[in-house]
Amino acid sequence: MKTLVFATPRPTRKYSNLAENSKVSLLVDNRGNREEDFAEARAANHPGIAREATGEERESCLAVFLGKHPYLSSFARSPNCAIFRVDVEAYYVVNRFQSVSELHVRR
Secondary structure, three states, rough: OOOEEEEEEHHHHHHHHHOOOOEEEEEOOOOOOOOHHHHHOOOEEEEEEEEEEEEEHHHHHHHHHHOOHHHHHHHOOOEEEEEEEEEEEEEEEEEEOOOOEEEEOOO
């Protein structure tokens, strides 16, 4: 879990922002817009450095991405689609609204 992979079209603001500044923070949560989410939702924040994968690294990252999301094959293989890898620096996990756990990644 040192590396996360995602795909994004090149002609987007997200791509332009990543080209200008590689520092990112990805947030993943399980909220469902329910009242009980305030007490029971979980979230993980993943700060790191993102860069576009090219050449053989792109193919390797693409294989990982499509292994999880095979239905996105035509999108991810499009010439206009960039594959990014994020080298994760830490994981911050929030459980039950205010309980925070922290894990730093060694390189």
